[in-house]
Amino acid sequence: MKILLIEDEEDLRNTVRESLMKERFVVECAADYRTAMDKINDYDYDCVLLDIMLPGGSGLSVLSALKRMRKQESVIIISAKDSVEDKIKGLDMGADDYLAKPFHLAELNARVKSLLRRKKARGDTSIVLGNLTLYPDKRQVEVNGQDLVLNRKEFDLLYYFVSNPNRLINKTSLAESVWGDDIDQADSLDFIYSQVKNLRKKMKTAGADVEIKAVYGFGYKLIAP
């Protein structure tokens, strides 16, 4: 899986690159508009991560060039501008997703994987981890072929976990992915704690061989076989 990361800030570029490489993606980078245009002209990628404000031009122009060339790349806009108009504009121009900075790497990871799954699978977007199968579109989970009944938030949490297997996930990252970032942190963290507790109980009862491990004071990790 090849990903093109277009981001002008070197530190952020390296951080994201390292995170994606851990997931065994092939990552190429572009730091400015010209390099970005050269790369999309010369190569094909599975996914493009696109910053809007670039030296030498707008990321939106890169996006429209991609669409003009009728390329199949999935595009996620990563922008510092967290405004609804920009989001709508980007999505209207054909971007597949929009992520406002400062995002969590785990969140980016989940979104990239979700897009790639959608693109690759053509209909079957399910995720299989050991004996657990999660169907994002149907919002269903099966353990050993048996339905695992979860409430909405439990499902969201599990979905986030299975998108980031064997990765230590901070609880603020979980809270934000499930609730958005405009709620009171302390209360949402309490909520996460109790919901994960329930989720773990349900998974254990169902006999899932993936396990959510709590890391005290930090967050959780989904241990996949």
Added chain:
Amino acid sequence: MNLLHYTNRNLSLVILLLMALWGTVFYFLIIHEVMDETDDTLANTREIVVGKVLAHPEILQSNDSIMQRYAFREITPEEAVSYRETYYDSTLYIATEDEFEPIRVMKTCFRTADDRFYELELRISTLERDDMVRAIWWALVVLYVVVMLCITIGTRLVLQKVFRPLRLLLDWLERLTPGKPVPPLNRESPVREFRILNAAALDMAQRAQTAYEEQKQFIENASHELQTPLAVIRGKLELLADTEGMTETQLQYVGDMFETLARVVKLNKSLLLLSRISNGQFTEKVPVDLNRLASEIVRQMDELYEEREIRCLLREEGKCIVEMDESLAHVLVGNLVRNAMGHSKPGQEVTVLVTGQRFAVMNCGEKPLDPNLIFRRFYQDPDGKKESNGLGLAIVKSIAECYQIGIDYRFDGGKHIFELIFVK
């Protein structure tokens, strides 16, 4: 009242009074002149009559019984010594027409050659004089009305022309909107003052526009400059946490940093939102269904706080549709409900009430808050929670001001009540 009407009214009022004064003085002067003329005629007639009488004394016996224009009466010498000439108005009965006619009478006395004294009463009809006075009066009235009309209409036309550049300038000012390009303004005018005014207005608008653009740019840049380093820190922390061999204590430190960072991120976003609202960058208006929005947020809050046993109830007593930016509506309602939920204790209840023109959030409390402080930026309730950044209600207030929504806080029956009042 506009400037044109106001000036026109005042001008007309002054002219009306002055003209009335002038008309009155003119009228009385004319009347006085006419009276004088009549009396002069009488005096002349006296000279003629007395001259005739002295030459032909027999006339004394022939009082003018036909025309009744004069009459003689002999008087005693004593009477004659203290005699004074008099003029007065009177009437005379005319038998042929069976009516009284106005006359002017002069009484005088004279001495004949034989040392006898006579009183002469001269009469002159003033019918024509009265006609003339009436004619003058009417002429004056007509003149007054016509002149007044001419002046009023004339000044109006002139003022309209004079004020045209001002009206154009005002129209232009009304079209000015912060954030939109400055519309063109024709600075030319024959009047120096208007030229200066136009130039000053245009200059000011352009400067305001530049400042606005700069500020907008500044906010965007500030956002970009802060968000990216924050993203770097966040990313590095995630990578750090995931490195091999982290001890539990180290992870706990990283976890604390994550939480603090999340607060910084939220603070940055709140500040950004606040400045964007106060800069009027949310100009889009769509009808927002507050009932639907409230039920969505209430459901979410209810779910989030279920664990802490704080219930959130929605009471709908009417349909409330508000014209505003959708994302701001979300923030507005969300912040109010969240604020109430966050300050509630386990077992308590938060009620959200939607009526036709009102939206209220009620939660339990012990003592009233200071309504002057709670909407201030960074105000922290002394016994409140530490995690809140003190911007939630400031943002609510900003949004309310932006859309002229009334906002009210009161403490009633052990409940804090925050209310939004939508005036149609």
